[in-house]
Amino acid sequence: xxxxxxxxxxxxxxxxxxxxxxxxxxxxxxxxxxxxxxxxxxxxxxxxxxxxxxxxxxxxxxxxxxxxxxxxxxxxxxxxxxxxxxxxxxxxxxxxxxxxxxxxxxxxxxxxxxxxxxxxxxxxxxxxxxxxxxxxxxxxxxxxxxxxxxxxxxxxxxxxxxxxxxxxxxxxxxxxxxxxxxxxxxxxxxxxxxxxxxxxxxxxxxxxxxxxxxxxxxxxxxxxxxxxxxxxxxxxxxxxxxxxxxxxxxxxxxxxxxxxxxxxxxxxxxxxxxxxxxxxxxxxxxxxxxxxxxxxxxxxxxxxxxxxxxxxxxxxxxxxxxxxxxxxxxxxxxxxxxxxxxxxxxxxxxxxxxxxxxxxxxxxxxxxxxxxx
Numbered sequence: 190x191x192x193x194x195x196x197x198x199x200x201x202x203x204x205x206x207x208x209x210x211x212x213x214x215x216x217x218x219x220x221x222x223x224x225x226x227x228x229x230x231x232x233x234x235x236x237x238x239x240x241x242x243x244x245x246x247x248x249x250x251x252x253x254x255x256x257x258x259x260x261x262x263x264x265x266x267x268x269x270x271x272x273x274x275x276x277x278x279x280x281x282x283x284x285x286x287x288x289x290x291x292x293x294x295x296x297x298x299x300x301x302x303x304x305x306x307x308x309x310x311x312x313x314x315x316x317x318x319x320x321x322x323x324x325x326x327x328x329x330x331x332x333x334x335x336x337x338x339x340x341x342x343x344x345x346x347x348x349x350x351x352x353x354x355x356x357x358x359x360x361x362x363x364x365x366x367x368x369x370x371x372x373x374x375x376x377x378x379x380x381x382x383x384x385x386x387x388x389x390x391x392x393x394x395x396x397x398x399x400x401x402x403x404x405x406x407x408x409x410x411x412x413x414x415x416x417x418x419x420x421x422x423x424x425x426x427x428x429x430x431x432x433x434x435x436x437x438x439x440x441x442x443x444x445x446x447x448x449x450x451x452x453x454x455x456x457x458x459x460x461x462x463x464x465x466x467x468x469x470x471x472x473x474x475x476x477x478x479x480x481x482x483x484x485x486x487x488x489x490x491x492x493x494x495x496x497x498x499x500x501x502x503x504x505x506x507x508x509x510x511x512x513x514x515x516x517x518x519x520x521x522x523x524x525x526x527x528x529x530x531x532x533x534x535x536x537x538x539x540x541x542x543x544x545x546x547x548x549x550x551x552x553x554x555x556x557x558x559x560x561x562x
Contacts, residue, residue: 226289228253228379228411229274234283236269243269245435246283253288256405256412258422261432262458270432271381271415276300288378298327301378307387309368311356317343317367318352324375342370345404362393369401373408380405382414386421398425419459423447431455448483451559456481463487463529465555472526473501475555486554487531489519489540490547500549505529507544521546 227250236244244266251257259267272278273285276297285292292300303324311320318339319326325335336352343349346366356364365385372380382401386394402425405412416422422429423443430440431454439451450456453464463482465473470480488497496502505523516532519540523529531548533540540546 225252227251227286228255228288229257229413230284230286231270231273232284232286234270234273234280234285236273236278237281242435244273244280247435247437249430249437249440251411251413253411254409256402256414256425256427258426258429259413259415259432260417260419260422260429260459262417265432266435267415267417267430267432268383271304271383271413274300274379274413275302275304275381302381303372303375303377303379304381304383305365305368305372305385307384309356309364311364311367311371313356315355316352317348317354317356317359320356320367321352321371321374324371328375338374339370342374343367345373346370347400361389362397365389365397369404373410377410379411379413382412384416385414386416387418394421401425423459429459431459433458449556450481453479453481453558456558461530463527464558465527469527470555470557473503473550473555474499474552476557478557480555480557482529482550482554482556484518484530484532485516486551487529488549489531489533490549496547496549497551500551503529503548503550505546505548507540507542507546510540510542519546521548523548 229249229251231247231249234244234247235242247266247270249270259270261267269278273280274287276292276295276299280293287301312323315323318336321342322335322339325338330338340349340352343351346369348363348366348370351359351363356367359367368385386397389397398421401412414421414426423446426443428441429443429446430437431446432438433454439446439455446455447459450459450462456462456464461484463484465475465480465482467477467479471477488500490496490502503523503526505521505526507519508522508528509518509520511518512535513532515535517535517540519531519533521529521531529548
């Protein structure tokens, strides 16, 4: 039963935030809210394959209802972590819990999770409706009920009326929706997605990104999404864990991971960045620490332009110019300093290899890193 005094204190504080004395006094005596049980928790998890430490002491807590992305290159440990959650792999050390329940040794079918695979894993000899209903059939659900639930799941992923078709009659995007409906129809508490959009073309992949995010919000389910595509992770996830060599090197909201990378690896894998040594950062007005500098933060000054207030100005020679759709990538060898890459609008003209240029670098664009490695 809720405490009326606590409810009153919280409501009063929200409505009258400028009157801090009474709410603060009431809050001091109100009981602390109970801790939220993570949807997925890793504690010191290790997984070896021979001499390879695929997962090397991972600690992680994923909140209920969170869209969580595991991002990293091939071999970084992200897919192994997903398989550990699913039960396809077992840890060599450490602890894994799903909504507070220890799952070490528990087979996949006894876990409150389901998985969507990149290759869809549909049964070609079954119609779409039977593919979606397969998990319900295994669980002993009667034919009439599972047909109803399968139709509802297909309608949810915008495939209503396609129950009788075979997977071979569907496009790649439609097959991926069938796989998604099949995973959701059994009502998992956590949905695992193993690079599910990797086989789709760019346009369809972008559409599915938007649809997946909308579906996750509507359902309120915990989604754990594995990808090597930084754009997918940044555009879809509430939080991103960046993996490298079996470890999580940074975890946080997409904006934080992109704008304030913790290491050289994160700075260069999530987007692209100029990585500066401590002395180079100090010379440009930053802290005397290894720092990252995103190319889009650098301004290419017109010949007689006044630089923005507080910005460092460096001179250099253009070494390369490449067209990349909305922007041009300009590589500049600075005088007595580091080579820098800047991005400028594609409409900017008159920049050519060999030109002498000036670059303006705002002090705030220099982001200190925890590690240069």
